[in-house]
Each structure stands twice: as C-alpha cells, then as structure tokens.
Amino acid sequence: MTLTITDQTIALKSFEKLKELSGENVKLCMQCATCTGMCPMSAEMDHSPRKVMHLAQFGLLDRLSESNTYWKCASCHACTVKCPRGIDIAKVMEALRQQVLRRNKNYIEPSVLPAERIGELPQIALVAAFRKLTS
C-alpha cells in the first residue's frame, strides 16, 4: 500500500479529531510494524495495525471507515506495550471504533445473536463485546 502526500490526502481535521479522542499522536509512528507482529488477531484483519496507523497519519478516515481492523481488535494491549514510539495503539483503535459507534451505528446486532451462544458465554464477554462493538 503506497500513499502519496498531496494537499488532498492529508485531512487535518480528521487527524485532529482522532488525536482528541485517543489522546495519542499517530504521527510519532515510524511504521516499524511491531504492532502487527504482536497482534494476535492480525490474520483476521483487512489492514494490519501498521497500515491503519499509516492511514491515520494521513487522516484518511474515509478509507479507515471501511476497515475491519479496529473491530477485530480485542484491546489486548500487546501492541501498546511493545510500541517503540510509545504510542498507545489500543487507544487509537478505540477512537476509530468510537467514531463509528457515536453515529449510532452498531458493528454487531445483539438481537440476531444465537440465544444459545448468549446463554453459554460468561457475562464479561457480553458486557465487553457490547461495549466495544455496539453504540
């Protein structure tokens, strides 16, 4: 994935919004991909965590809005503790989720989940998943 910097590619507003929500400066990222190497869910993701950081550096929230990466993130903080630039990447993923959820959109629809799965899962799985994946 190659990105070219032009006036059109850098969306400053998007970048500032992400910074405000996450409290993190994605421009510190040097694209080393340690996060991708640490991520247990990266095989499930359409963009690796490194690529998401790259898109975020350019403020490309439109392209990020189509990614499944931050929905597959399990907030395990494996990326965060190993980032050599000290970026709390889990917070960036949360901010990306929240930008969608705060428009009243759910990533999963609780009413269509099979009753037997709901009945079997520990409560913390339900509370955590609904907090991360629904508005």
Place this chain on the structure above:
Amino acid sequence: MKISYYPGCTLKTKAANLEAAAVASLAALGIDVEEIDRWNCCGAVFSLTADDLIHQVGPVRNLIRARDQGADKLVTLCSMCYNTLARANRIMRNDPVKRDTINRFMDDETDYAGEVEVVHLLTFLDQEVGWERIRGKVKVPLAGLRVAPYYGCTLQRPAEVGIEPFGSFTLMTSLFEALGATVAPFNAADTCCGSYQVLNGQDGARGTAAAILKSAAAAGAEALATSCPLCEYNLGKQQGKLLAGGQIDTPVPTYYFTQLLAVALGVAPESCLFSLNDEASLELLKNRNCLVAA
C-alpha cells in the same frame, strides 16, 4: 486477617468455581473474606477514549463502596475486574481534572481520590501471605502435575496496572512451585485468548485459543491455569470444539489458579466446583492423586 473482596458478575454464576475455590483457600489460610456490599458491574473493559468519563462511574462507585465500608485494599480475582478497577483508580489518583468531573457527577457520594488500593489475589498471596507460609499449609502436594501459568492480557497490560512486569510470570510460578507442582513455562503465556471477540468472530477467537493451547502442550504442560473467566471460556470450555475440529490434538485441562491452590490446601474437590470446568479437569487431578481423600 480479613480482606475486602470485589467479586464481579461472572464469579457469581459462570465462574463460581473461581470464587468458591478462592474463598475456601483463604479460609484454609486463616483469612476471612468480606464481600463489599452493593457492588456493581466493573464495566469489564476499561474505556480508552479520552473524553469518555461516564464509563468510569461504575468502577469508581465500587471503589467508593469499599472505602466507605472501611477498606484500604480491595482484592479481586477476575483479571478483567482487576484491570478495570485498577485503571479507574489511577484516574482518580493521578488526573485532577477527570477526578473532579467524576466526583461532581456523583454528587450523591463523598468525593473519592483513589484512597483504596486495588489488589489482585496473586499479589495479595505474595505480599501478605507469602509463598513459604502457603508451602507450609499444603496438604496434598500437586507432585508431578505440569502446569502452564497463563496470564492473558489484563493481568499485565498496560504496564501501569500490571501485577508484574510484562514478560515476567513469577507470581503464578512461585504459587505453583509452593504447591508442589512443576511449572511449564511457555511462549504464549501472555498472548490474548481472543477475549470478547468470541461473541462475534468465533473462528478468530478459536484460532488464537488453539495457538495458545498448542504452545502449552509443546512446552510439556498437561494443565493450564488462569485467573480470567473469559480466558477460561475460550481456552477451557471451547477445548472440546477445538479437539473435534482438529485445531488442537492434545487436551490441556484448564483451571483457575484458585482451584489448584484449594486442592493443594486440602479443600474437598466438591467445594472447588469442577463441574463448571472442562470435563477433563477433575479427571486429571484424580489420576495424579492431587485430591484430598474423601
């Protein structure tokens, strides 16, 4: 000795085995467990967006309950509760602006500034009981049982609330050694089990769970110990499906660390509620003569 204890929702139902074994173990060690009154959900996951304070109200209210009931320490068993309460407590201790906003929002409570310390039971056992004292109380040594200590995510990450530094597993290691077991260190001890992703992406969560169990088996472990009900679900209760689907070929019975502590201290197996574990777990302990004679 008496401790104030926060159970959390799962420990009253799906993970009653985590709690029952802990309470019985602490009784055997001469420690009274006092559950705080009127506790509520911890929130399960810590809110990571900078402007979201409403989700800190739940965990902070639990800490206020503990303080108002005279506790200076609040002991937790569940890794997710520990993480959420400890992180919320750090906000109340270290961030004056957020603390003020949260305190003003909860105008029905006396202001809170992080007076209570959130402690995981593993830390409590290390600091307040001591491994030697535990070793001295062991009635049924877990001799020959090769246990993999599994920490998952929330006991160690992020670093500011980790019960020990990232990559170090000495608390569980010291505990199981004190109980007479053989510890089998393995590479996936802090790899995420897939966590809440099991609700939606069953395959993804199963893939990570299978990798962890395979790593434990390859390291010679025949049992795996955790302190998180969600890890136990993904690694233990889902194990039958992983075996049937060919994703793993060796079963690794999964326990809560409190259950291994309890059986070693001579607590009757019925009090450890093994019926809530995966099926092979009680069988393995029986085969290894790790259970107190009826």
